[in-house]
Amino acid sequence: MPPSKGTGHPLRLLGVYAVLLAVIYALVFFTGDKSPEPKLGIDLQGGTQVTLTPRTPDGGKPSKDSLKQAQQIIESRVNGLGVAGSEVVIDGNNLVITVPGSDGQQAKSLATTAKLYIRPVVGQPLPVGPDGKVQTGGEPAPGAEQPGTPPANTPAPGAGQQAPASGASPGTESKPSNDSGTASGTASSGETSGTGESSGTTAQNRVFPAPAQAPTTPAPAPAPSPEPGAPNPALTPQQQAKQEIDAARALRQSTDPQVQQLAAQRLDCHKPDPLAGNDDPKLPLVTCSSDGNEVYLLAPMRIDGQDIKDASSSLNQQSQWAVDLTFKNADAWADLTKEYLQKQVAFTLDSKVISAPVVQQGPQLGGTTQITGQFNASTAKELANSLKYGSLPLSFEVSEASTVSATLGLASLHAGLIAGAIGLVAVLLYCLLYYRMLGFLAGFSLVASGVAVYGIIVLLGRWINFTLDLAGIAGLIIGIGMTADSFVVFFERIKDEMREGRSFRSAVPRGWARAQRTNLSGKTVSLIASVVLYILAAGQVKGFAFTLGLTTVLDVVVLYLVTSPLMMLASRSPFWAKPSVNGLGAVQQIARERKAAGTLVGTGSR
Structure with a gap:
C-alpha cells in the first residue's frame, strides 16, 4: 500500500535534523583538539x-x-x-x-594597562647583553652618533657632523600592508630597509653615545639621578610604588642627553619595569623592546592610543600575525608618516617598544596601519x-x-545532576501515565534536544572559549525541560480538536497549527528574558542566561524538526490511533457523547 499523501514531508524534516546532528558531531570529533568534552568553569575545574x-x-x-x-x-x-x-x-x-x-x-x-603611544625613535637602538643591560664593549650600533652631538637644528662643528646611516638598522623589515602604504615592523630582530637619513636632521639622529667610545674632551659629570633603591620597610606599598615611579621618571625621562646615556646603561631589560604604563607621554623615554633585546631612546608622544578607532588581528601577506589599526584622526597619521619618512617610529605598549617600523611611504592616507612583531594568534x-x-x-x-579548588563545585554538580536526572525521569513517567505511548515521543524529543545541546556546548568551548559552570548547567536543564512543555501544549491542542469530534489523524495537523503559535509566543518571551538577563547580569548569571537562551532556540528547532514530524507520522499509523496506545480514549468518549447529545437535540426539535 503506498504511503498516504504528505508522509514524505515529516521524514524529510527528521532527515534534516539527523544531518544537523551529523555535522555537529563531525565538527566535534574531526576538528580542533577532537575532544568530546566541554570546557568546565571555575567551580567545576578550579x-x-x-x-x-x-x-x-x-x-x-x-x-x-x-x-x-x-x-x-x-x-x-x-x-x-x-x-x-x-x-x-x-x-x-x-x-x-x-x-x-x-x-x-x-x-x-x-x-595589562595597554597604554599605547606612537613615539618617533631617536637614532638607533642599542643591543642588550645576556645580563639584560646595554653591552659596554664593541662597536656602536649602526648610525649611532658620538658624544657631543649638537642639539636640534644646530649645525655640527667640522668633522663632528653625522654621516648618513649605513643603510641597515635593528628591526624587522617594514613593508606597506596595503595600498595606503601602511608601515609595519618589529623592534626585536631582522633588518629594516631604507634607513638612510639626511645629515640635516640632527634632532632625529641625536642618540645614546656608544658605551665603548670615550669623548674626545672631558665632559661634565651628569647630575646625580635618582635610582630605585632597596625597599624601605617604613613605606606603605603605595608610597614605595610612588618612589619607584618617580625615580624611574627622573632617570629615564630626562631631557639631558648625558642622563639619557646613564639611563640606558642602568636599565635592566630583564627586570619588571616600575614605569610600565606610567611614563609621561610629553617627555622623552629610554625603554626596552618587548623582547628585552634592545634599548631605545624615544621622542615625546605624537599619537595617543586613545585615538585608535578599531583594532583587529589578522595574518599579513608574509603569513605573520599582525594587529591592524584604524585611527580616528587620519590626518595625524598622515602628518607623522610624512615627517618621518625613511625613519623609525615606535609603537610603545605600557612603556615598552612592541614594534619600531621604518616608514617606507609617506604621507600614508586613510588612517590605517599594521603592527607586526613576534605575535601568534593568541x-x-x-x-x-x-x-x-x-x-x-x-x-x-x-x-x-x-x-x-573545584571540590565544592564538583559536589554541587553531582547533587545537581542527580536532582536533574530525578526530575527528568519524573517528567517521563508523568508523560507515560498521562499520554501512554505518546509519552515516548516526548522522551525522544528530550533526548534529541540534549544530544544537540551537548555537541554545541563542546564546539562553543572550542571556538569562543565558553566554559560550563553550575549556573550554566541549571540553564541547560531548564531549557531542555521546556521541550517537554512544548510537547504538552501540542498534545493538549490535539485533545481540544478531538473533543470537537475530529479523528486523531485530522486532529494532529489542526492541533499543530494552534500549538505552534502558542509555543512560539512562549519561546519569544523566554528568549527576550535571556537576552536582557545576559546584558544586565554579571559573572555566573551570564552563563545561566546564555545557556537558557541557547536551549530556547534549540527547543524551537526540535519542535519543528522532531516533535511535529513524529506526531504527524504517528497520526497516520493505525497503531498510534488506538485509544489504548495514545491515551485519548476518554477524549473520544466525550466527543461521542457530545455528538449523541447534539443528535438528540436535533431530533427533539423536529
Missing part, C-alpha cells in the same frame, strides 16, 4: 585567582570611579576574548580576577582586544595569585 593592586603615580588610593572603569574595561576584554566564565570584582582598593584553569597568565594579560588577538576596548585608567601589579 581556576586561578589573581589580586591586582593599583599603582598610582602620587602613591595615593585610587578613586572608586577609576576602579569601576578598570573593572568594566577588563570585563569588556573578557567578553572580547569569548564567554570564558571569568569574574572581575572590586575588593576594597584592589581588583580580583578569577579565570578557569591553572594558568594565571590569562588573568595577568587581562590586567597574543595578536589579546593585543587587538586591549587596544580596541581602551587602556586602563590605572596601572596594576600582581600582589597575590592563588588556586581556586
Whole structure:
C-alpha cells in the first residue's frame, strides 16, 4: 500500500535534523583538539585567582570611579576574548580576577594597562647583553652618533657632523600592508630597509653615545639621578610604588642627553619595569623592546592610543600575525608618516617598544596601519582586544595569585545532576501515565534536544572559549525541560480538536497549527528574558542566561524538526490511533457523547 499523501514531508524534516546532528558531531570529533568534552568553569575545574593592586603615580588610593572603569574595561576584554566564565570584582582598593584553569597568565594579560603611544625613535637602538643591560664593549650600533652631538637644528662643528646611516638598522623589515602604504615592523630582530637619513636632521639622529667610545674632551659629570633603591620597610606599598615611579621618571625621562646615556646603561631589560604604563607621554623615554633585546631612546608622544578607532588581528601577506589599526584622526597619521619618512617610529605598549617600523611611504592616507612583531594568534588577538576596548585608567601589579579548588563545585554538580536526572525521569513517567505511548515521543524529543545541546556546548568551548559552570548547567536543564512543555501544549491542542469530534489523524495537523503559535509566543518571551538577563547580569548569571537562551532556540528547532514530524507520522499509523496506545480514549468518549447529545437535540426539535 503506498504511503498516504504528505508522509514524505515529516521524514524529510527528521532527515534534516539527523544531518544537523551529523555535522555537529563531525565538527566535534574531526576538528580542533577532537575532544568530546566541554570546557568546565571555575567551580567545576578550579581556576586561578589573581589580586591586582593599583599603582598610582602620587602613591595615593585610587578613586572608586577609576576602579569601576578598570573593572568594566577588563570585563569588556573578557567578553572580547569569548564567554570564558571569568569574574572581575572590586575588593576594597584592589581588583580580583578569577579565570578557569591553572594558568594565571590569562588573568595577568587581562590586567595589562595597554597604554599605547606612537613615539618617533631617536637614532638607533642599542643591543642588550645576556645580563639584560646595554653591552659596554664593541662597536656602536649602526648610525649611532658620538658624544657631543649638537642639539636640534644646530649645525655640527667640522668633522663632528653625522654621516648618513649605513643603510641597515635593528628591526624587522617594514613593508606597506596595503595600498595606503601602511608601515609595519618589529623592534626585536631582522633588518629594516631604507634607513638612510639626511645629515640635516640632527634632532632625529641625536642618540645614546656608544658605551665603548670615550669623548674626545672631558665632559661634565651628569647630575646625580635618582635610582630605585632597596625597599624601605617604613613605606606603605603605595608610597614605595610612588618612589619607584618617580625615580624611574627622573632617570629615564630626562631631557639631558648625558642622563639619557646613564639611563640606558642602568636599565635592566630583564627586570619588571616600575614605569610600565606610567611614563609621561610629553617627555622623552629610554625603554626596552618587548623582547628585552634592545634599548631605545624615544621622542615625546605624537599619537595617543586613545585615538585608535578599531583594532583587529589578522595574518599579513608574509603569513605573520599582525594587529591592524584604524585611527580616528587620519590626518595625524598622515602628518607623522610624512615627517618621518625613511625613519623609525615606535609603537610603545605600557612603556615598552612592541614594534619600531621604518616608514617606507609617506604621507600614508586613510588612517590605517599594521603592527607586526613576534605575535601568534593568541597574543595578536589579546593585543587587538586591549587596544580596541581602551587602556586602563590605572596601572596594576600582581600582589597575590592563588588556586581556586573545584571540590565544592564538583559536589554541587553531582547533587545537581542527580536532582536533574530525578526530575527528568519524573517528567517521563508523568508523560507515560498521562499520554501512554505518546509519552515516548516526548522522551525522544528530550533526548534529541540534549544530544544537540551537548555537541554545541563542546564546539562553543572550542571556538569562543565558553566554559560550563553550575549556573550554566541549571540553564541547560531548564531549557531542555521546556521541550517537554512544548510537547504538552501540542498534545493538549490535539485533545481540544478531538473533543470537537475530529479523528486523531485530522486532529494532529489542526492541533499543530494552534500549538505552534502558542509555543512560539512562549519561546519569544523566554528568549527576550535571556537576552536582557545576559546584558544586565554579571559573572555566573551570564552563563545561566546564555545557556537558557541557547536551549530556547534549540527547543524551537526540535519542535519543528522532531516533535511535529513524529506526531504527524504517528497520526497516520493505525497503531498510534488506538485509544489504548495514545491515551485519548476518554477524549473520544466525550466527543461521542457530545455528538449523541447534539443528535438528540436535533431530533427533539423536529
